[in-house]
Amino acid sequence: MATFRNVCSVPNSFRLTGIPGLESLHIWLSIPFGSMYLVAVMGNVTILAVVRVERSLHQPMYFFLCMLAVIDLILSTSTMPKLLGIFWFGAGEISLNACLTQMFFIHCFATVESGIFLAMAFDRYVAICDPLHHMTVLTNAVVGLLGLVALIRGIIYISPLPLMIRLRLPLYKAHVISHSYCEHMAVVTLACGDSRVNNIYGLSIGFLVLILDSMGIAASYVMIFRTVLGLATPEARLKTLGTCGSHICAILIFYVPIAVSSLIHRFGHQVPPPIHTLLANFYLLIPPILNPIVYAVRTKQIRERILQIMKIEAKNR
Known part of the structure; x- marks a missing residue:
């Protein structure tokens, strides 16, 4: 027991390593990652601005x-920002x-x-399978309610993850996280004590969201194709x-990287x-970059409005 106490301690902070094994390349990696982040921010802000001013897109x-754009931001x-801080300044320290x-x-x-994405699949189902009632079923109030339900579900599902770490796993055998951000399993693997409940809950929520939402989207598209x-x-x-x-492109962009990253983290011990860390970062960057582009x-209205803005900017210069 004495040895356990000497090895394990309560951390005030952790240290993120960035991309483990590629520390010597961090300054070079900052160029593509910084560029991708800039593109993601500009693309999603542009989508929000265009939808706001283009009435035909209401x-x-x-x-x-627009909800996707906010989420991706x-x-x-x-x-x-934290990853770039690690790349540029070695600022890997992060409080608990x-x-x-x-x-x-x-x-x-x-x-x-x-x-x-599940709500968007429902929207496509109503628009194609029951077009006469689309605007009466998917009113602004209903759209807002669906977005609120998605947010509340996310809060309810995920809030136990940090709470269980705080309450059940106070001691850690190491304070260095071999990752670029505080991913759940990357933190849990450092903990002393029994982490099976944390592991099972995290895995269950991941598969519950992935499987149930995928099944709902698939069911919508089966009826759409019919x-x-x-x-x-x-x-x-x-x-x-x-x-x-x-919508189909955006679904693939979101689900494929996150499924591959999750499977590799859980089962790809030879990777x-x-x-693994690069894939984990890409699945958080690829959708924010590609969704606005797709x-x-x-979408003709979005494309034309963006071109119009670019022409105005060119004239002003």
């Missing part, structure tokens, strides 16, 4: 897109409270984003499916730590 799908800003707060924001808003196949002409089918293209490319 529709449920684009209100949900929160997710990327929860991690990237700040670490648990960062953990909550990352996992909570990733859960909220999944809920918004309706599309019943349309009279191939042109009508393609046009109708085209309205779902951006080198730098690869919707800007596939």
Whole structure:
């Protein structure tokens, strides 16, 4: 017991390593990561601004897109400034409270984003399968309520993670987190004592969100495809499916990286730590970068408004 007490201690802070194994390349890695973060911020702020000023985009799908933009800004800003601080200044120190707060924001808003994708699938289902009632079913109040439910669900699901760490795992055998941010399992693996409850809860919530939301989205698209196949002409089918293209791309952009990263963290023990950490960062950066691009490319009103803004800026210069 004496040995246990000598090894384990209550931390005032942790130290994040950035990308473990690639410390000598941190200054070079800051260039692509900093550039990607800048693109993510600019892209999502642009989407918010365009939807705000373009009245033709005041529709449920684009209100949900604005929610995604806000969530992506929160997710990327929860991690990237700290990561760039590590890259540039070696500022890896993070207090226990700040670490648990960062953990909550990352996992909570990733859960909220999944809920918004599910709400967007419901929007596409109503728009295609029951178009006459789309505007009466998906009113602004209903859209706001769905966004609020996704947020509350994320808070309820994720709040126990930092609370259980604070209450059940006060002692740690090491204070260096081999990661670039306070990911739940990266912190739990450093704890002394029995962490099985934390592990089981974290794994259960991850699979619950991933599986249930994926099943809900899949069920919506099964009914959408049945309706599309019943349309009279191939042109009508393609046009109708085209309205779902951006949503399907955004779903793949979000779910594929997060599923790969989670599986590697849980089961990919042979994967080198730098690869895992890079993937974990990419799944927080790729959706914020690509979501605005996908919707800007596939939505005529957004594309035209952005081009109009760029022309005005060019003339002013």
